[in-house]
Amino acid sequence: MQLVPSPEQTVLRQTVHGYLTESFSFPQRCIMLQDAYGLSRERWKGFARLGWLGIEVPEAFGGSDNTHAETAVVLDEFGRFLVPDPLLACAVLPARMLMEAATAEQRARFLPSMTSGERLFAVAHREAAGRGAACFVETHAVVLPGGRFLLSGEKASAVGADLADHIIVSARVGGSGDDVNGICLFMLEPELPGITRRTFRTIDSGSSADLTLQNVEVGPDSLIGADGDAGQALVRTSEHFIVGACAEAVGIMDAIVKQTVDYLKTRRAYGSTLSTYQALQHRLADMLIELEMARSILIRVLDTLSGADEHARRKDVAAARVLIGRAGRFIGSYGVQLHGAIGVVEEHIVGHYLKRLNVLFALCGSATFHMRQYTCAAETLREEHQLTTA
Template identity: 40%
Template sequence: MDFTLSEEQQMLQDTVVRLARDSYSFEQREQFYRSELGFSRAFWQQLGDLGLCSVPIAEADGGYGGSGVDNLLIMTELGRNLCLEPFLHSQIYAAGLLQQLGNDQQRDALLPRVASGELQLAVALEEGQSHYQLHDVQTRAEAVDGGWQLSGHKVVVIGGYSAGLILVSARTAGSPLDEQGISLFLLDPASTGVSRRDYPCIDGPRACDLLLDNVFVAADGLLGEPGNALPALRYQQGRAIAGQCAEAVGGMEEAFRLTLDYLKTRKQFGAPIGKFQVLQHRMADMRGELELASSMAILAACIADEADSEERSRRLAAAKFIVVRAARFIAEQAIQLHGGIGMTWEYNLAHHAKRLVMLSHQLGDDDHHLQAYAELLKSA
């Protein structure tokens, strides 16, 4: 298979590389992290002005109509530079759900604003007990005159503290573990009854917990048919997983580069420690894991937009499992080869290591995806 980038894809990659290099040094990132917003509004606007926010969104909805490979090119560079902006959760995950479930009026009103970077979205699907199971939903939505009334508690909503709209899953029928009866709603976080508890995650991005106390959502805030949102949630999570794998590869590549540079410059017994054969072997192991993870990230990107099927789900589960294992291995080895400086807050490797480890706890950890892969293999 030919993995050579097209001319348009090469231009897209070059644009992201230049933007991140010029606007997102490690020192600038630290300033963004300590700001009230937690990321750079100016950088987000640059993503919009250059058309990068529109890449995951279909042309019919005011976007560029990019493929999974286009998303990979963007997410790899955002991961390489430890960017804090919630691009994955807003532009790929949430916008994908809006495209798949929204009616013409909803898409026309919202997606052009999302594509331009004017409107940031977030997804609130996780609950305290759900443990990566999208169908484990205890948040309830009751039909009332003119719309719906939502009550429940959502956790770890990445980017939810700054989002203009949050896509919230709630149960409109059935018991908490039923796969039927789950609906998706467009929630204005400024609505009466909404409480947000904001906090920084250990790896940099900010999130919030969402408490809903009899929150009214108008009838036009429902996405798709009542009770039938789960297939779309699972499909779009697959696209988000492909983007997350690409982000992890960008972080792994940078962690590998930093480690190699350190071994070339750090001296012991009058020679660079990179000349010691045992350390060369460890770097070779890291490189092997990185190449395997890169291949799986490319596979995930190539199949992310395919029609939903067990084969697609199986390959995405395999990709996430292998990438997560490689990310943890590279993070641990990079710290070991650096020594104490590898965990110094002022050195960017420590932040890459934290990010790589924490990626395994978003959208399903390695155990979750290994089990999913095994179950899909049995049904094949």
Template identity: 35%
Template sequence: MDFDLSEEQSILKDSLERLMADRYGFEERNRVLASDEGWSAEMWRHYAEMGLMALPFAEEDGGIGGGPVETMIVMEALGKALALEPFFATVILGGGFLRLGGSAEQRAKWVPQVAEGALKLAFAHTERGSRFDLNHVTTTATKSGDGWVLSGAKSVVLHGDCADRIFVTARIAGDTRDEAGIGVFLVDATAEGVSRRGYPGQDGLRVAEIRLDNVAVPASAVFGDPENGLPLVRHVVDQAIAALCAEAVGVMTATHALTLDYMKVRKQFGVPIGSFQALQHSAVDMYVAIEQARSITMFATMMANEPDAGERARAMHAAKAEIGRGGRLVGENAVQIHGGVGMTMEYAVGHYFKRLTMIDVAFGNADHHLRALAQAGGLFPNAA
């Protein structure tokens, strides 16, 4: 199998990495991080000008027609730079619902706005007590005329404080953990009854607590089947996991490079610490973990559009488990090699480790996915 990038993909990779290197250094990121918004509107415009927001959408919907490989390239580059902008929330999560669950009319209305950078999206699903279970939904949706009325609360909504529209899961029937009876609704973030409280997460990315008090939405706000929206949610989340794995590879790669540079210049007993065999072994362990993460990410990327939900889920379970394990190894070794400076806010390596930790937690940590993979019979249950 050929894993080489096409000419167009190579141009995308080089152009984006050059943009991030020129305009998104660690000091600049710290300035953006300290701002009220917590992300850069200027960089958001650059992303739009490069066509990143239009990348995964079909050409007939106003996009560029890229696929999971292009998404992988972008997410890895954003991971290397520890980008703070709402690309993942808008294009991967929100865009996933548009692509996979939107009608022709809904795509025609919303995709061009996302593609030009005019519309920011978020996905509000997590609730208190839900942990990693996508079927745990207590927020309610009640039929009202031709539309719906939503009530409930969502937690840790990635970039929920800056989103213009928010995809919300709500239950129209059944008990809290029933898989049926869950719908997906696109809610205007400024609608009456919507309240938001934004704050920075552990990795610096903005998140929000969102409350919905009798929020009225029209029938056109429903995406997919309102009585059976969980398969759509799982498909979007599976594609999001593949994208997160690519971001993690970028974060780990940058962490490793930063650590190698430090080993060359930091001296102890009059010699660079990179000459110590024990630290060389740690650096090699980091490299092996990165290459394993890269391989499983390529597999997850190829499986992101797999129509068989079971096969796709097993691939994402395996990828997320490996990414969580590898990310922790890389992060811990990097901080250990750096010593005390690795724990400071003024140095980049700690920020990389924080992002790896948050990627591990997002949509299920390594233990959760390893357990789910075992319950599913392993990655290749029919191999025997």
């Protein structure tokens, strides 16, 4: 387990931090959101030139060929600066999905245009009743003669799907519910007949869309990878997404703690700064403890994510979602409370941090679902340990 950042990760963090300090201050962010919500194509291509859109993509496809640890560094800084462009949802997630599920020919066809920023990709796999289950897919695909497919169903909260050039959609050709078998992935163009996008703004000033697919007919070239074999790829991709969201959340929490400390050191009441009040000092100490716990859990899950043990990954990812989510709510809510009335106005950043935390954890699925995931995985690991030591 790597507890200390490598020299390369330190340089990467300094580079990302310097760029975002210059271009993404909070006043600049407010100006950006006056013109458009969510993603800007101009800023997106700037990220591409810096190598961030393909940070885990092999160099052969225009990427930087880094690991998820480097991705976490970038996402941490994106959270700290509340960058409105959805790097996690529209670069990290679709790239990971293609790397896990696509054929070599499909990776060569799609990844270069993604890493260059020429084309924008979104993923629509979440369904309203899923509550976080990666393989909960009720959208169905009927196989037609000639290898064609007819897709019907609904997808919820697809970040960036309102602006995307390509949308990766999951659909079921067999099985039911959250069965890992019988799931396919399709690369769709949003202009296809039968696709309806209902665009909406999220509370963190991002953009998203619900998709309705009504008898959308696609050819065999739209199928990503093998027919009915995308379930495991969805699970692994979902794990990477959750860990990425946790990394962004840790960056946000760190910024909230620092922002709150600075505020209490300058705000005065009854002739003294607020930082001299013991009750507030204790609350800040509690926030710092939660932050360090969240950071430690992130380090642990980043180490587990590269391992081959499926149950250990599932257990640690579920624990990260639950515990970092809990820490985020604690730090975010008390960060706003300790700022008083100014914490809830649009002109102050601390309330925006809390909104982003809420959106991130909502996209990862419910804490109740992940508690069940943790319990099942931990029980399986316990049984395996008993068998090996018997």
